[in-house]
Amino acid sequence: MINVNLIVNGDAREIAVDPRLTLLEVLRENMLLTGTKEGCGVGECGTCVVLADGDPVTSCLVLAGDADGVHIETIEGLASNGELSDVQQAFVKTGAFQCGFCTPAMVLTATALFRDDDQPDVENVKKALAGILCRCGAYPKILEAVAEIKGVQT
Amino acid sequence: MTTYVGTRAPRVDSVEKVTGSAIYGVDVALPGMLHGAVLRSPHPHARILSIDTTAAAAAPGVTAVVTGRDFPLLFGAAIKDQPFLAIDRVRYVGEPVVAVAAASEAEAQEALDLIRIDYEELPAVLDMRFALSDDAPLVHPDLHAYERGPSDIVPHTNINTIYRYERGDVEAGFAAADYVIEGEYSAHAISHVALEVHAAIAQYDSGSGGYTLWVSTDRPFLLRNELAGGLGVDSSRVRLIVAQVGGSFGGKGVPVAEAVAVALARHSGGRPVRVEYTREEDLVASQHRVPAIMKLKTGVNRDGFMLARSAEVLWDSGAYTAYTVGVAIRGSQTIVGPYRIPDLKILSRQVYTNKSITGSYRGYGTTQVTWACETQMDEIAVELGLDPVAFRLQNGYEEGDSYLNGQIMHGVGLRETIEKTAVEIGWGAVEREPAPHLRRGKGIATMIKPTMTPSSSNVLINLAQDGRVAVICAAPEIGSGQDTVLAQMAADAIGVPLDDVSVPRTDTALTPYNGPVASSRTTYHMGNAILTAGAEIREELLGLAGDTLGVDAEGLELRDGAIYDLDSELRITLKDLLAKYSGEGYSITAGSRFSSQGSPLLKADPGEEWMSSIFWMLCTQAAEIEVDIETGVIRVVKIAAAADVGKAINPMTVEQQIEGGAVMGASNAILESFSYRDGRIENGTLADYKVATIQDLPEIVPIIVESVHDEAPYGAKGVGEPAAAATPPAIANALYDAIGVRIKDLPLTPEKVLEAMGELDAGGA
Numbered sequence: 001m002i003n004v005n006l007i008v009n010g011d012a013r014e015i016a017v018d019p020r021l022t023l024l025e026v027l028r029e030n031m032l033l034t035g036t037k038e039g040c041g042v043g044e045c046g047t048c049v050v051l052a053d054g055d056p057v058t059s060c061l062v063l064a065g066d067a068d069g070v071h072i073e074t075i076e077g078l079a080s081n082g083e084l085s086d087v088q089q090a091f092v093k094t095g096a097f098q099c100g101f102c103t104p105a106m107v108l109t110a111t112a113l114f115r116d117d118d119q120p121d122v123e124n125v126k127k128a129l130a131g132i133l134c135r136c137g138a139y140p141k142i143l144e145a146v147a148e149i150k151g152v153q154t
Numbered sequence: 155m156t157t158y159v160g161t162r163a164p165r166v167d168s169v170e171k172v173t174g175s176a177i178y179g180v181d182v183a184l185p186g187m188l189h190g191a192v193l194r195s196p197h198p199h200a201r202i203l204s205i206d207t208t209a210a211a212a213a214p215g216v217t218a219v220v221t222g223r224d225f226p227l228l229f230g231a232a233i234k235d236q237p238f239l240a241i242d243r244v245r246y247v248g249e250p251v252v253a254v255a256a257a258s259e260a261e262a263q264e265a266l267d268l269i270r271i272d273y274e275e276l277p278a279v280l281d282m283r284f285a286l287s288d289d290a291p292l293v294h295p296d297l298h299a300y301e302r303g304p305s306d307i308v309p310h311t312n313i314n315t316i317y318r319y320e321r322g323d324v325e326a327g328f329a330a331a332d333y334v335i336e337g338e339y340s341a342h343a344i345s346h347v348a349l350e351v352h353a354a355i356a357q358y359d360s361g362s363g364g365y366t367l368w369v370s371t372d373r374p375f376l377l378r379n380e381l382a383g384g385l386g387v388d389s390s391r392v393r394l395i396v397a398q399v400g401g402s403f404g405g406k407g408v409p410v411a412e413a414v415a416v417a418l419a420r421h422s423g424g425r426p427v428r429v430e431y432t433r434e435e436d437l438v439a440s441q442h443r444v445p446a447i448m449k450l451k452t453g454v455n456r457d458g459f460m461l462a463r464s465a466e467v468l469w470d471s472g473a474y475t476a477y478t479v480g481v482a483i484r485g486s487q488t489i490v491g492p493y494r495i496p497d498l499k500i501l502s503r504q505v506y507t508n509k510s511i512t513g514s515y516r517g518y519g520t521t522q523v524t525w526a527c528e529t530q531m532d533e534i535a536v537e538l539g540l541d542p543v544a545f546r547l548q549n550g551y552e553e554g555d556s557y558l559n560g561q562i563m564h565g566v567g568l569r570e571t572i573e574k575t576a577v578e579i580g581w582g583a584v585e586r587e588p589a590p591h592l593r594r595g596k597g598i599a600t601m602i603k604p605t606m607t608p609s610s611s612n613v614l615i616n617l618a619q620d621g622r623v624a625v626i627c628a629a630p631e632i633g634s635g636q637d638t639v640l641a642q643m644a645a646d647a648i649g650v651p652l653d654d655v656s657v658p659r660t661d662t663a664l665t666p667y668n669g670p671v672a673s674s675r676t677t678y679h680m681g682n683a684i685l686t687a688g689a690e691i692r693e694e695l696l697g698l699a700g701d702t703l704g705v706d707a708e709g710l711e712l713r714d715g716a717i718y719d720l721d722s723e724l725r726i727t728l729k730d731l732l733a734k735y736s737g738e739g740y741s742i743t744a745g746s747r748f749s750s751q752g753s754p755l756l757k758a759d760p761g762e763e764w765m766s767s768i769f770w771m772l773c774t775q776a777a778e779i780e781v782d783i784e785t786g787v788i789r790v791v792k793i794a795a796a797a798d799v800g801k802a803i804n805p806m807t808v809e810q811q812i813e814g815g816a817v818m819g820a821s822n823a824i825l826e827s828f829s830y831r832d833g834r835i836e837n838g839t840l841a842d843y844k845v846a847t848i849q850d851l852p853e854i855v856p857i858i859v860e861s862v863h864d865e866a867p868y869g870a871k872g873v874g875e876p877a878a879a880a881t882p883p884a885i886a887n888a889l890y891d892a893i894g895v896r897i898k899d900l901p902l903t904p905e906k907v908l909e910a911m912g913e914l915d916a917g918g919a
Contacts, residue, residue, distance in 0.1 A: 034181040035174015037400070039349045040433035044840035047349055075174030084172065092168040095806045098814060099633025100171030101349040101400030107172055130849045133840065135347050135401050136633050137817025139848045141810060 004068045008033070009077025023067045024048045024059040027074060035075035035104045039133070046132030049105035050074050056109045058131070075104035078111065086152055087111045087145070096145035098136030105132045106142055110149070119150055157714050158642040158652045159868050162806040165638040166656065167398075167631060179370025179397045180353045180430055187355065188217055190418045190429035191262035193252040193269050194439060195244035198508035198833030199278035199291070202242055202251070202271060209268035210254060215261030218421040219269070220253045225417040229384025229409060231376065232479035233314060234301040235294055236511075238384065238413045244273070245293055245473035246510050247834045248439030255418045255427045278508040280833050282447065282470040285312040285505035293473060293506035305479045308503075314475050315482040315504035321558060327462025327497030331453025335534055338449050339526035340899040343442040343470075344826045346515060347845050350400020352440050353430035356415035360424060364391035365416055368426075370399045372632045373407035373670035374660050381409055381416060396660040402632040403818070404514035404875075407670060408476045410440045434838040442828075443515035444481050444504075445470040448489065448526035453497075458540050460549045462497035465489045467523070469504035470512060477513040478504060484604065485519015487765065490558060491527040492568050492602035492772055493549040498558065508833055516818065517875040518673060520603045521882070528599035528883035529898060532890060542598055542887065543576045550600070551772075553861070559762035563770055564755060565871060567798030567861030571774035572600055574857045578794035579776035591784045594791070595892025599883035600774040603674070603876050604767030608751035611679035612666035615644060615687045617695070617742040621715060621729045623650055625684060628660040628668035629676050634874050635807030636676050642803055643681050643867055647688025648695075649712035650728065666745065674872025677803060678769060679748055681867030687746035694742050699731055755865060769863055772798040773876035775816065777852075777884040781892050783911065786904030790820050790850075790885060796857035797876060801869030805858060808873055812856035815877020821846035823882035827901045 001016045027033045039045035043061040050059045051073040078085045087110050097103040113128045125146050170176040207219040222241035228234045240251045256262035279285045298309035306316045355368040371377050374394045382389040411429040418427040446469050453462040467486045471478040486502035535542040553566045585594040614626040625644045631637040641655040699717045700707030711718045715728045750768035758766045778792040793816045802808040825844040829836045837843050895910040
């Protein structure tokens with residue numbers, strides 16, 4: 001076991017974990033933050049994306065030990081006091097999800113994108129979201145959601 | 155009057171899905187839970203000579219090791235041919251052979267390495283055509299002896315389903331035709347690729363002999379019945395608790411992880427056992443679309459009227475029949491397409507092969523036969539010099555036409571779907587080629603699908619003391635937005651705010667029977683049940699209000715949670731009314747069952763009523779594509795997709811289905827295929843089995859057509875399945891339009907495009 005200082009959604013805590021565990025496993029199993037999903041476990045589907053120091057990473061490919069001291073944001077941390085973030089609200093308004101399994105990753109990645117650039121063009125949006133599969137094919141409405149957010153921020 | 159029906163109400167599952175609080179099957183964890191792992195067959199066909207589990211059983215953390223000999227039971231909805239774990243013989247690469255339960259997933263996995271199995275390899279059947287030949291080994295020598303339903307098999311062959319249909323005199327029809335075309339078309343195996351993999355937790359109760367499962371399924375009662383049938387217990391002894399479902403598309407209806415979890419639970423002393431497939435297991439060993447080879451012959455007269463069609467369809471069920479028999483029967487009927495053709499003959503046969511099991515895939519056979527039908531429609535139009543749009547309109551079903559069995563069809567918006575997609579895609583207008591190596595083309599395809607008939611839905615609606623309403627029904631939300639649609643209908647049927655309506659998750663011990671969340675049937679069937687139960691609750695509330703206010707209930711109305719008199723004067727809010735009864739407590743419950751059985755709409759020729767459908771789904775798509783003549787790569791530029799949905803209860807969720815279906819259809823057509831070597835799938839990862847990403851997204855224009863159906867709830871039919879079927883032929887027809895290349899076997903790979911272009915050049919030279 002190794003001790004890891006995990007900072008998740010602003011809360012820092014020291015936990016002892018098996019060094020073989022991934023960040024995804026620790027988030028889901030040790031911290032019970034099941035909003036982060038596992039769709040393949042090998043970095044191919046993108047449903048496990050969390051933000052690490054603000055950047056989207058596939059948490060199934062990160063060892064928990066390597067997340068020591070890194071600021072991790074998961075989907076559970078986005079709404080504050082029950083108030084949905086702009087991105088979450090846009091997803092709701094436009095219906096940018098169906099089964100919802102990829103939604104946490106989509107919402108987090110879109111959130112990171114807007115922090116860097118509040119008027120991303122559609123090609124950059126597609127590039128940013130290309131690593132996350134949505135088998136329901138919510139893509140058109142996800143682009144609508146992004147357009148909605150741009151509207152909010154101008 | 156409706157407040158919510160017909161509006162783009164936000165989905166009722168919005169907040170839980172955008173905040174990550176939604177609990178899916180893979181998120182469920184129970185105290186004391188064990189973890190299962192599965193050792194799978196490395197051979198497509200082999201006899202199991204011996205299994206040594208001694209070392210595995212003694213490994214750290216291991217609590218149970220179970221083989222088919224320990225659990226020698228068979229299940230199967232139509233034919234009871236599938237073992238929970240292989241018994242004596244394995245029939246496909248990836249078939250579960252030994253299951254291990256351990257304290258942790260890692261320990262269970264490690265124990266698998268300690269199991270020794272001796273196999274004697276047998277000749278395998280890896281091709282469905284070979285399966286028909288006299289030389290083919292039998293995948294199931296005991297086929298004739300299995301318990302089975304009413305469908306026909308051919309004993310002592312690999313044919314597990316045979317179905318024939320004939321109407322009129324097809325030979326006379328061909329003789330009368332001015333033009334007869336024949337072709338062979340094939341549709342390949344594809345994976346559902348629900349982002350949530352197959353997973354189940356099972357727990358055995360030795361006291362009752364019953365099982366409880368926590369699952370992710372679209373068919374709670376059918377799955378329950380199938381498991382109970384296999385386990386040999388009364389169906390209510392198997393209880394299924396269904397979480398949110400992370401995608402299904404027809405793929406989560408038969409026992410997959412459930413079968414393994416149940417076998418382990420039986421040997422785990424009452425502790426719950428969780429089995430979660432890896433993505434590779436999910437791709438290779440869960441379930442695929444039923445591959446089909448379709449020979450289609452059509453006779454047309456010189457005026458463009460279709461006279462006769464014969465079809466010979468061969469379906470590949472894989473190693474077990476699972477849920478394929480209906481595909482082979484109902485699916486093959488649909489090869490006629492939405493067209494008036496007097497003389498018909500269909501022969502449909504389905505064979506076992508030593509490949510992964512197959513089954514329902516968003517359309518239950520429709521995606522395959524639509525591929526054949528609509529590709530050939532285009533060929534005929536080209537051959538006769540007819541416009542593909544006009545040719546389809548000329549032969550397509552209209553309101554009041556007779557279906558094959560003589561059923562008079564109502565709610566037939568086919569014409570409008572064709573006309574509107576044609577306009578949207580700019581039919582007839584030639585697009586400028588953007589570069590010398592790029593060619594543009596447009597294609598159109600349409601489709602028809604019945605819904606399973608008869609079938610029934612039950613609902614219990616409970617209005618609680620605080621005015622909140624629970625719509626209790628076994629209709630899991632698989633992503634299609636139906637919780638929202640059911641809640642909208644309930645809110646209007648009763649007269650309460652949508653925010654006050656919820657649809658609790660399914661639990662077969664608590665929720666009454668419902669047919670599957672399949673066949674696009676839920677809105678129609680559960681909607682009708684909700685209308686009746688909702689009206690009953692409304693009446694009771696108005697009676698209560700009348701008594702409380704001392705007025706005649708006939709003079710009151712309930713709208714959006716408030717009671718008005720006939721002058722629209724607010725008399726009392728529902729919450730205030732119910733608060734008056736808080737001392738004694740108050741709750742209203744109403745139940746209703748809806749079945750399509752007995753509807754006069756189903757009347758048909760004697761003996762053929764079973765082919766009727768309570769509603770018909772019609773959908774047309776037009777695609778514009780761009781093909782790179784140097785690389786053969788097809789890029790879909792635009793898809794105009796129209797679906798006749800009767801009435802869109804929620805236009806936003808209907809658009810989601812239409813758009814998502816087109817995304818899936820395009821992905822199926824261009825990107826997806828399995829690569830096999832000696833019966834083994836070589837590309838069992840999402841890196842190698844490609845599905846569409848947002849970068850593959852064309853412009854999609856969803857078009858909602860609302861034909862009139864008198865028995866539908868608020869007029870609503872279904873939309874989930876048809877949305878994906880017309881896309882592949884629309885794209886392939888656009889490919890022909892672009893470069894004159896006709897590909898008849900899916901998928902449309904760059905290699906095939908280049909090869910066909912080469913043949914074209916050689917032929918022209």
